[in-house]
Every structure is written in structure tokens, then in C-alpha cells.
């Protein structure tokens with residue numbers, strides 16, 4: 371059993387935990403597409419990709435539509451950064467659509483070339499995402515933390531989770547939990563039902579990763 375020694379949670383912790391999970395999962399997906407020549411892992415990779423794609427799109431939506439406008443409401447000088455982040459989200463959503471088309475293409479016609487193109491497209495997305503998340507953590511999150519309290523941010527995050535449906539809640543919480551343990555980051559407070567279900571969700575997530583052949587790539591161990 372891993373001892374969880376995370377420090378107390380702050381309003382920025384949820385962002386950092388989600389960002390680390392997005393980068394790590396994206397890198398593992400790109401690597402699995404590049405390394406394996408066995409197309410039996412493709413249905414599993416498509417399942418993880420769909421989970422990842424929805425999570426990233428909703429992360430952008432939550433920031434662009436809810437969190438950043440709330441910061442600008444309370445700190446009008448934030449408007450310029452809000453606009454520049456919305457522009458970066460739109461660019462990333464474009465790369466997400468390119469990667470999605472490449473994954474769909476390799477799932478329907480799995481050749482080494484289509485698989486390499488999908489790996490390149492996911493790699494390009496994750497590289498661009500990494501730069502965006504670094505700028506967000508350096509420039510944006512310190513302003514968010516001043517404008518929105520940790521309790522208020524937890525309530526906003528719970529609202530996001532409620533919208534995504536039970537299967538994706540299970541995979542999302544298990545993915546965040548894995549990152550939290552690996553990188554010693556604090557987890558958001560979970561309702562009691564989620565705490566009870568977490569061991570089962572962890573197993574389900576690891577089964578999905580194993581089905582995609584990415585259990586041994588990157589952070590999962």
C-alpha cells in the first residue's frame with residue numbers, strides 16, 4: 371500500500387493534478403501507438419483515446435466558459451490573459467481534431483504508416499499542450515488562486531465531474547488518483563460513495579490501460 375503524504379490542498383492543486391494526468395496519458399498514448407506493431411491493442415487504444423479526447427476538450431471548456439470568465443469578473447486586468455488562453459485552447463482543439471481523425475483512420479485501416487501518423491498527431495498535440503499548461507501554471511493559475519478560493523474551486527470541480535457520466539467518472543477519478551500517488555499531489559476531496567468505489571475504479575482503469583497495452587509505459591506501474 372502506498373502511503374499518501376500529500377500536503378494540504380490549495381485552489382491550484384486541481385489544475386496541476388489534471389495537467390500532469392493529461393500530459394502523462396497523452397505521452398503514453400503516443401508511445402504505445404509508436405512502439406507496438408500488434409494491432410490487437412487498437413480497440414483499447416481507441417477507448418483510452420476517446421476518454422482522453424473528451425477529458426481534454428472538457429478541461430478547455432471548463433476553463434474558457436466557467437473559470438477564467440469568473441476570474442475576469444473579479445479581476446478585470448485578467449481579461450487579456452483570458453483572451454490569450456481562449457486562443458490557445460482553440461489551437462489545441464484544432465490539434466485534438468487532427469489527432470482524432472488520425473486515430474479513426476488507423477483504427478479503420480491499421481497500417482504501420484497510419485499508426486505512425488496517429489502517433490505523430492498525438493505527439494504534436496501533447497507537445498503543444500505541454501507549452502500551454504506551463505504558461506497556464508506560470509501566468510494564469512496564480513491569478514486564479516487569488517480570485518477563487520480552494521472551497522469554491524472544489525465545488526466547481528464537483529460540478530464538472532457530475533456532468534460526465536458514471537463510466538467516465540470512474541476512469542477520470544482513477545486516472546487522477548494514479549497521478550496523485552505517483553507524483554505526491556493532493557487529490558480533490560471525494561464523496562463517500564466515490565471513496566468506497568475507488569478500489570474498483572482503480573482496477574477498472576488498469577484493465578483499460580492493459581487492454582491498450584500501455585500499462586508498462588510511463589507512469590503506471
Ligand SMILES: [Fe+2]
Pocket residue numbers: 385389429433503506
Ligand atoms: Fe488547464
Ligand SMILES: [Fe+2]
Pocket residue numbers: 429430433455459502506
Ligand atoms: Fe488551459
